[in-house]
Amino acid sequence: MTDRACEAASSAAPQRLRRLPSWLIIRLGGPANRLVANRLGRPGARADYALLASLEEFGPHSQAELGRRLQVDRSDMVALVNYLEEEGLAVRRRNERDRRRNAISITSAGRRALADLEGHVDDAQDELLAPLDPTQRDTLVALLQQLVDHHRPPHRTPGHDV
Amino acid sequence: MTDRACEAASSAAPQRLRRLPSWLIIRLGGPANRLVANRLGRPGARADYALLASLEEFGPHSQAELGRRLQVDRSDMVALVNYLEEEGLAVRRRNERDRRRNAISITSAGRRALADLEGHVDDAQDELLAPLDPTQRDTLVALLQQLVDHHRPPHRTPGHDV
DNA sequence: CATATGTCAGAGATACTGAGATAT
């Protein structure tokens, strides 16, 4: 009996961690990542979805702009744009008004891929938030948005866009 | 004017991502990790805090039990326990009732280290949750706890503890 | 000249996989 009580608790996290926001958020990163990646079929597809959403919503970007929007390092953006280009989901041209920059644009195939990915991403959200009702989900999203906004690095806007 | 409007929005995330729980959680993992690591001074100290908290709260553990409690792989637990042992914060003995297992116990130096780390960890939470008032913080923690509990892997309790 | 951009090479921390030896 006491043995069974001990066993039942033997995989519960310590209270110090269960009450710790940073621990909860970091722990939840695993399932969040895994559920989305499983639905999308490929580990890196989460980043592709982010790029395509940004391109579709705001139009052409330089790679540095994409990086600032999505909080991805410039150096890591290269491979991501390479992939979209190879798959025909985006095109990379020269920006003739500022020839340091590339101008990345979404293609029609990219829009179709975005719409397809979106359904799977939404399914993953339902799995991730399964125990919460719609009101709780809204509350959670609103709170997380405040935190993400607060921890966004200071805004540096150099030249004109694209 | 239109240029400035474009520039002001050039680092805002797309709405598709701003409303996406998985994206918000994964994005927040960075600051959560960084703030705690900075306060504790060493990248790996977050894991040490978790181990010490578990040992202090529940008494001696085998390494596999620690792994199940904290959701850390057995193979990664070896180095973590090595470090605690080298620092004199825990001792690793043989469990004579089940000689496959080690029995990890916290030392008095470990308890002092835990108390010290706890202050810094709490400071990091204040930074992480800065934009939220106490009620919002409680709400957030309660919601995250539900999600973490829900995504905890299925409970497998083999033998008796320690 | 100072800065921004794209690119590449490498490091670092985290997480997972596979295998082997030992013990139940």
Place this chain on the structure above:
DNA sequence: CATATCTCAGTAGCTCTGACATAT
């Protein structure tokens, strides 16, 4: 024999740093 534990080696994805050439 089947399983559990500890350990090590290797892999993979993610993030960050440093450097360089090019352009503003």
